[in-house]
Amino acid sequence: MRLTYLPHTLYFKHPFIIAHGMRTSTPVVFTEIELDGVIGYGEASMPPYLGENHETVAAFLNKAKDVLARYTTIDDLSGILNEIDSLDKNNTAAKASVDIALHDLLGKITNKPCYSMFGLKKQDAPLTFYTLGIDKPEVLVEKLREAEPYRILKIKLGSDNDKEIINTIRSITDKPISVDVNQGWKEKEYALEMIHWLSGQHVLFVEQPLPKNRLDDVAWLNERSPLDIIADEDVQRFDDVQKLQGIYKGVNIKLMKCTGLFEANRMMLKARELGMKVLIGCMSETSCAVSAAAQLSPLCDWADLDGPLLIKNNCFEGVQFELGKIVLNDLPGIGVVPTKAL
Ligand code: MG
Numbered sequence: 119m120r121l122t123y124l125p126h127t128l129y130f131k132h133p134f135i136i137a138h139g140m141r142t143s144t145p146v147v148f149t150e151i152e153l154d155g156v157i158g159y160g161e162a163s164m165p166p167y168l169g170e171n172h173e174t175v176a177a178f179l180n181k182a183k184d185v186l187a188r189y190t191t192i193d194d195l196s197g198i199l200n201e202i203d204s205l206d207k208n209n210t211a212a213k214a215s216v217d218i219a220l221h222d223l224l225g226k227i228t229n230k231p232c233y234s235m236f237g238l239k240k241q242d243a244p245l246t247f248y249t250l251g252i253d254k255p256e257v258l259v260e261k262l263r264e265a266e267p268y269r270i271l272k273i274k275l276g277s278d279n280d281k282e283i284i285n286t287i288r289s290i291t292d293k294p295i296s297v298d299v300n301q302g303w304k305e306k307e308y309a310l311e312m313i314h315w316l317s318g319q320h321v322l323f324v325e326q327p328l329p330k331n332r333l334d335d336v337a338w339l340n341e342r343s344p345l346d347i348i349a350d351e352d353v354q355r356f357d358d359v360q361k362l363q364g365i366y367k368g369v370n371i372k373l374m375k376c377t378g379l380f381e382a383n384r385m386m387l388k389a390r391e392l393g394m395k396v397l398i399g400c401m402s403e404t405s406c407a408v409s410a411a412a413q414l415s416p417l418c419d420w421a422d423l424d425g426p427l428l429i430k431n432n433c434f435e436g437v438q439f440e441l442g443k444i445v446l447n448d449l450p451g452i453g454v455v456p457t458k459a460l
Contacts, residue, residue: 217378276302
């Protein structure tokens with residue numbers, strides 16, 4: 119198998135502020151793996167706060183290239199992925215780009231969409247959230263207009279004017295919303311007070327209210343919270359799911375955090391077995407990585423897969439949204455077509 123890659127940058131339609139500062143773009147790398155003339159596509163997205171960048175991904179992919187060059191079939195997908203995972207610690211987005219491209223390739227070789235390879239039905243795909251970043255009321259009003267076709271919204275909180283943001287949204291729409299605090303509240307008592315207030319605002323759940331690694335405080339909050347609390351920054355890989363049972367009500371699983379579809383599927387099944395809720399999320403990604411994630415969305419309670427809707431330069435066609443519902447196509451693999459030469 120032959121791996122090639124191309125560094126690229128995605129630009130946001132609306133620059134946004136989160137706890138980590140103002141962001142206008144995200145570095146990505148597109149990966150292609152070719153076997154017998156068939157090409158599988160993958161993507162690594164690297165938000166700066168996770169520690170990967172163009173250079174680290176390129177360095178990792180050069181090592182992966184040597185591993186893949188030894189394989190002349192894709193029959194042992196899990197064996198190949200284990201070998202890729204053991205090449206280095208971390209590098210989860212780089213690993214995900216290889217995992218996605220290999221799943222796409224396997225689907226194309228066997229002529230099956232990935233959702234059916236995982237035993238899922240595309241009609242079980244959920245709605246996607248449409249994300250609104252922290253912003254001034256007048257900007258929120260404009261963004262809500264763009265969010266019109268979407269039936270559920272995700273609001274980023276963790277600023278000094280959280281209640282004002284919710285009040286602005288509630289003055290315009292009564293759509294259900296989920297709240298993502300991105301580690302933005304610092305005290306558990308304040309978080310509980312806010313969650314009580316939010317529980318009267320048609321909120322579905324609250325994601326990562328406190329900074330990561332504060333599991334005792336989250337357990338305290340979880341015991342008292344009228345809303346489900348979902349882990350994002352606190353959950354990364356398979357072993358984390360079990361550790362969070364009884365501390366969080368559910369987990370936000372993202373391909374870029376957990377090394378790709380293979381591990382994400384195992385995490386979802388584990389979370390289900392433990393009675394936990396499952397949200398599938400994404401970083402700022404094109405329709406390539408998001409279509410890959412969407413293949414697993416029928417296994418999830420909720421999906422937050424609006425990445426391609428929020429960027430200016432998407433360069434793949436893939437999963438579609440109809441009135442906010444995820445619509446998977448019947449193409450083999452992850453179901454994507456590049457819209458321009460990569
Ligand atoms: Mg989050």
